[in-house]
Amino acid sequence: MLTKEKPTSLSVEKLKLSIVRHLRTTLASNEHVASQNTWWQATCFALNEEIFENAWSTFKQTRLDHCARTVNYLSLEFLIGRLTTNNLINLGLEDKVRQALNELGQDINAISGEERDPSLGNGGLGRLAACFMDSLVTLEYPAVGYGLHYQYGLFRQGIKNGEQVEYPDNWRDYGYPFEVCRSSFALDIPLYGHVETYYQGDTMRKRWVPSQYLRGVPWDIPVVGFEVKNVNTLRLWECRAVNEFDLNQFNQGCFASALHEKVKAESVTQVLYPNDESEMGKELRLIQQYFLCACSVRDIINRHKEHFASLDNLCDTNVMQLNDTHPAIAIPELMRILLDEEGIEWDKAWKISQRCFAYTNHTLLPEALETWPVDLIAKVLPRHIEIINEINYLFLSQVVEKQWPGDQEKLIKLSIFEEGYPRQVRMANLSVIGSYKVNGVAKLHTQLVKSDLFPEFDALFPDRLVNVTNGVTPRRWLRQCNPALAQLISANIGPQWQKDLSLLAGVEKYATDKKFVQQYADIKLANKQKLANYIKDNLAIDVSTEAIFDVQIKRLHEYKRQHLNLLHILTLYRRLLADPNYDMHSRVFIFAAKAAPGYRLAKDIIYAINKVAAVINSDERIKGKIKVVFLPDYSVTLAELIIPAADVSEQISTAGKEASGTGNMKLGLNGALTLGTLDGANVEIAEEVGDEHAFIFGLTVDQVNALKASGYRPQDYIAQNDELKAVVDWLCGDKFTPEEPGRLSSIAHSLVQGGDPYLVLADFAAYVEAQAQLDKAYRNRTAWLHSTILNTARLGKFSSDRSIEDYVRDIWHLKKVSVK
Ligand code: GPW
Numbered sequence: 001m002l003t004k005e006k007p008t009s010l011s012v013e014k015l016k017l018s019i020v021r022h023l024r025t026t027l028a029s030n031e032h033v034a035s036q037n038t039w040w041q042a043t044c045f046a047l048n049e050e051i052f053e054n055a056w057s058t059f060k061q062t063r064l065d066h067c068a069r070t071v072n073y074l075s076l077e078f079l080i081g082r083l084t085t086n087n088l089i090n091l092g093l094e095d096k097v098r099q100a101l102n103e104l105g106q107d108i109n110a111i112s113g114e115e116r117d118p119s120l121g122n123g124g125l126g127r128l129a130a131c132f133m134d135s136l137v138t139l140e141y142p143a144v145g146y147g148l149h150y151q152y153g154l155f156r157q158g159i160k161n162g163e164q165v166e167y168p169d170n171w172r173d174y175g176y177p178f179e180v181c182r183s184s185f186a187l188d189i190p191l192y193g194h195v196e197t198y199y200q201g202d203t204m205r206k207r208w209v210p211s212q213y214l215r216g217v218p219w220d221i222p223v224v225g226f227e228v229k230n231v232n233t234l235r236l237w238e239c240r241a242v243n244e245f246d247l248n249q250f251n252q253g254c255f256a257s258a259l260h261e262k263v264k265a266e267s268v269t270q271v272l273y274p275n276d277e278s279e280m281g282k283e284l285r286l287i288q289q290y291f292l293c294a295c296s297v298r299d300i301i302n303r304h305k306e307h308f309a310s311l312d313n314l315c316d317t318n319v320m321q322l323n324d325t326h327p328a329i330a331i332p333e334l335m336r337i338l339l340d341e342e343g344i345e346w347d348k349a350w351k352i353s354q355r356c357f358a359y360t361n362h363t364l365l366p367e368a369l370e371t372w373p374v375d376l377i378a379k380v381l382p383r384h385i386e387i388i389n390e391i392n393y394l395f396l397s398q399v400v401e402k403q404w405p406g407d408q409e410k411l412i413k414l415s416i417f418e419e420g421y422p423r424q425v426r427m428a429n430l431s432v433i434g435s436y437k438v439n440g441v442a443k444l445h446t447q448l449v450k451s452d453l454f455p456e457f458d459a460l461f462p463d464r465l466v467n468v469t470n471g472v473t474p475r476r477w478l479r480q481c482n483p484a485l486a487q488l489i490s491a492n493i494g495p496q497w498q499k500d501l502s503l504l505a506g507v508e509k510y511a512t513d514k515k516f517v518q519q520y521a522d523i524k525l526a527n528k529q530k531l532a533n534y535i536k537d538n539l540a541i542d543v544s545t546e547a548i549f550d551v552q553i554k555r556l557h558e559y560k561r562q563h564l565n566l567l568h569i570l571t572l573y574r575r576l577l578a579d580p581n582y583d584m585h586s587r588v589f590i591f592a593a594k595a596a597p598g599y600r601l602a603k604d605i606i607y608a609i610n611k612v613a614a615v616i617n618s619d620e621r622i623k624g625k626i627k628v629v630f631l632p633d634y635s636v637t638l639a640e641l642i643i644p645a646a647d648v649s650e651q652i653s654t655a656g657k658e659a660s661g662t663g664n665m666k667l668g669l670n671g672a673l674t675l676g677t678l679d680g681a682n683v684e685i686a687e688e689v690g691d692e693h694a695f696i697f698g699l700t701v702d703q704v705n706a707l708k709a710s711g712y713r714p715q716d717y718i719a720q721n722d723e724l725k726a727v728v729d730w731l732c733g734d735k736f737t738p739e740e741p742g743r744l745s746s747i748a749h750s751l752v753q754g755g756d757p758y759l760v761l762a763d764f765a766a767y768v769e770a771q772a773q774l775d776k777a778y779r780n781r782t783a784w785l786h787s788t789i790l791n792t793a794r795l796g797k798f799s800s801d802r803s804i805e806d807y808v809r810d811i812w813h814l815k816k817v818s819v820k
Helices: 012-026 036-064 084-091 094-103 108-112 124-138 247-251 260-269 283-305 330-341 346-356 374-380 382-403 408-414 427-434 443-453 455-460 474-480 483-493 501-510 514-539 562-578 600-617 636-645 663-669 682-689 701-709 714-720 722-732 745-751 760-779 781-794 800-812
Strands: 070-074 143-148 156-160 163-167 187-191 194-200 203-209 212-224 231-241 318-323 357-360 371-373 424-426 437-440 465-467 548-553 587-592 626-630 648-651 673-676
Touching (some): 012 094, 036 084, 036 231, 094 108, 124 231, 187 283, 212 283, 231 283, 260 283, 318 346, 330 357, 330 427, 371 374, 443 682, 548 760, 587 636, 663 673, 663 682, 673 781
Parallel strands (some): 318 357, 357 437, 548 648, 648 673
Antiparallel strands (some): 156 163, 371 424
16 A cells, blocks of 8 residues: 555545546536546546545635745746646545446546646746645645646647657647636736826826736646645636627628737737747747736735735735746736835835745756847836836945945846847846845756856845755656556555655665565566557567666757767767677667757757667667667656656766756656766765766866866867767768758757857767766676665655755745645
8 A cells, every 4th residue: 555545535436426427417428438538537527526625625724824824836837747647646546546447447547548748838947846836735835836828738749750840739628627717816917008107195106007908817726735635726827818809890701800809818828938948039928927927926915915904914925936037027016016006115115025036046058048128028018117127226226336336347247137239138137136035956056056147146145045956756756657666665665755755765775685676676677668668659669678778858958968869879889880799788778858849950959869760770780789769749748658667867968057957866766877967966866876876977067167268179079089070970971861961960060160069079988988887887787776776765855845845944934734
């Protein structure tokens, strides 16, 4: 038994009755004719009976506890993944529902397979938000997640002739059973227009006269706690037109223009922007950001005002966590309400506002640091640009000028405005100035935030910048995705690890226990077989579970260096061609990655992986020693299949570029050994697991900086390394694209003529060497299994429960609210 029974009135019999009742009365079907999808919906509705009631109790209990302080997690992305199995596990109803469905002639796995992934995020940042929501509710902290109800999530990826093609992801096509539309909390959001000055007695005041409104309609998705009654809310805003369409125009035959306003309004939450870690400056994206912030801030204030007459104590009842700068416009929005609507004077308003916001920085990449043209903000949000101006003026004159009198350079660097054409608003500067705490997401990352990104802010506000190392929820990323391993762990150390992952340390003593080691190995093998079957069924590629399953799964980015991995594959392939007896353990290189649709080189790398895969996989001379697999349409669900099957976790970003990474934690917990650079959370992973149980290679942050400062010349590395030269040349020729010679040369070009901005060539030799060590290590089966088990045993730190407790202690200061 993995899960404690929660106090629930739901017996197998009651569940059966409820499922059948929903088939018949909610879904207009019955148990004789229902499709699998209908069965799935009925099962979800049966669960909702328990879930919604608990959500209500949680909400009420929070009010009763004197409006216990609540964290509001503001994020443009929540990559929640499928909820059916997650909810079953967290409710402790997995066994009962399995039995109930069984007795009704249905298979629980097939039924939960009916759910489509809600892919309301791009990658790590969105998935982190989902893990945090799971931990917050499980730890019984009052929390609301605020996001957008995108009609289309992240595009579905297909591969056609090796190239990425994008298809729309209509994830809730005919509705989604775990969400409920709360139309009574709908709000109208102003936009555009101008600002008026007027006098109230002697005081000059401002008011925004908008020229347009959008309606925000909330959809609530319950977030079910594990082994607790608490159910929190993820509130996603859908944008609609305030006015229905113009019937007169419609009747006169002007169909398109009659619908114009409606179509335009609905476009705001139509689709998730697919650009991970790159800012774009598009008007619709700014409106998305503002729409989320305006709806959420209003909602928070409405909740507060049910209990308090003024907003003076807003920061006692609420904190708003900004998930990167994407929702930073919430800062001037709250200021606008305090100043213009509440009539609070500036200094007091600023104090209130600043105590309400905290900001998480997730990147140092310059292209990901958001800026917005001043003119664009002035057009869409005329009052906000005035407020930003005032915040900046007061900050520069009262804070910066005091600290560094007459220092023009400091003013230029710290100003919220970046001069130039066009002038820009720097959202990161606004976020640091407007928040009481700012955090990085791994130790190394936070150090770099302090030393490289915001050193002056750190000097001005020495206590503001803190670290909270990321984590992942052990419920989804161990218990749910690897049930056999979860079972084995529980059988030996008890099930409490699921709520306190540090208890995994108890597994360490079994790392030398013959029986345990064998069981652990059998589970890994079975997981590999399952993935091998999927690969066979979907891509018609045969892979052997004897081979090392070497996995790189993440967004496609130059800084993540999937092309470094590719160069190594080519190197092994050349060695095998040169010497058929070349001594290596067989290897399956598994990739899954989506590229932003406009990111040319990233798409070229996907194409190259697929072209190389086609040639290598069908080359009989190498006798299947290498297989290359690119699994299309990476998603949370696919990750749940791949991660438990991995032997090797590729974490090979250029040092200093990956803020944290979280896939590294999931893979390590599931027994993959990290092959990685000293970047992001890899540093802490290696620290926890011990250097002997990971393969760390490559330039450190300091070495990267020194090399760049001394004038990095990628050609030198090619000149010194014949193998490297040969594989780069391969990319320029027609070896892998006989029908289009030179089709892969853009990659070589970026590495040589392009200056190799992410030092792929500089790290190549060290990477190949680390790979050779790994190959050798894998062949010592006992030692490898030992390391694998120690990875599981020693990575307890990387639970998102620990991250949340860090946030609570250092930033949020929440108290638990237990629902009885
Ligand atoms: F650019 N991350 C992401 F910082 O997935 F906003 N998308 C993003 O747009 C950004 C960051 C942003 C990732 C980081 O790359 C990764 O290192 C980190 O583990 C993750 O955010 C969660 O902190």
